Amino acid sequence: MHVVVPFAAETPKTRLAPVLAPEERSVFARAMLEDVLTAIEATGHETTVVSTAPLERDAARSATVVVDDRPLTAAVNARLPTSREDEPVAVVMADLALTTTEALERLFATGGDVVIAPGRGAGTNALVVRHPEFRVDYHGGSYLDHREIAAEIGADLETIDSFRLGTDVDEPADLVEVLVHGTDRAPACLRDLGFELDTSDGRVGVVRVEDAVSSERRSESK
Numbered sequence: 001m002h003v004v005v006p007f008a009a010e011t012p013k014t015r016l017a018p019v020l021a022p023e024e025r026s027v028f029a030r031a032m033l034e035d036v037l038t039a040i041e042a043t044g045h046e047t048t049v050v051s052t053a054p055l056e057r058d059a060a061r062s063a064t065v066v067v068d069d070r071p072l073t074a075a076v077n078a079r080l081p082t083s084r085e086d087e088p089v090a091v092v093m094a095d096l097a098l099t100t101t102e103a104l105e106r107l108f109a110t111g112g113d114v115v116i117a118p119g120r121g122a123g124t125n126a127l128v129v130r131h132p133e134f135r136v137d138y139h140g141g142s143y144l145d146h147r148e149i150a151a152e153i154g155a156d157l158e159t160i161d162s163f164r165l166g167t168d169v170d171e172p173a174d175l176v177e178v179l180v181h182g183t184d185r186a187p188a189c190l191r192d193l194g195f196e197l198d199t200s201d202g203r204v205g206v207v208r209v210e211d212a213v214s215s216e217r218r219s220e221s222k
Ligand SMILES: Nc1nc2c(ncn2[C@@H]2O[C@H](COP(=O)(O)OP(=O)(O)OP(=O)(O)O)[C@@H](O)[C@H]2O)c(=O)[nH]1
Pocket: 005, 006, 007, 008, 009, 011, 012, 013, 014, 015, 016, 050, 051, 052, 068, 070, 071, 072, 075, 092, 093, 094, 095, 168, 170
């Protein structure tokens, strides 16, 4: 199994703009990427980060970084198997901040031509491709599209029910999950930025305790 981790390095996580300035989104996206890579590293599979721009990473870490400025779908399709003899490829998104090695091992061990861990809103958070004709088509409810694509080529599709793989961090409300269930750099990054859980109105949300200067900088840079 070869693991591909796509990463939008330049302007990541734009849907978090209501709560994070561009530089903060960049730092947080990198923290999530490192957590995902740590979880993958322990599975022992060779890993390539497919990044839209060069990334500075600790050289001791095991993943290779390649730069590919094509859109997500094209960059992933260029790396999928093209024959039955090719090694299977897993695609694991860089914003799965709750990912664990155990959750990934379950995904990788599940048989099937195509195995998907969907996200809420019908995204394709993590995927294994063993069929040489399967190609991805991300965005716009891609899990539903991927089911159709698999059916068209006669590929078996398995779906994994996983809270940890099914939780991608897209919207401000998703930060709750990072603070509650995250274990490494991503929750630490949020706490450094002043985020904490807020249960004051009987529901669980996040609040940001920040100084006036950083608040002003954020509203200026939106
Ligand atoms: N290589 C590559 N990775 C991408 C691209 N667009 C998104 N990604 C990555 O694909 C995964 C899922 O993407 P999104 O959830 O849309 O993340 P995002 O683009 O950072 O967030 P938004 O700007 O809020 O859409 C994340 O790991 C992103 O880093 C792209 O054009 N190229």
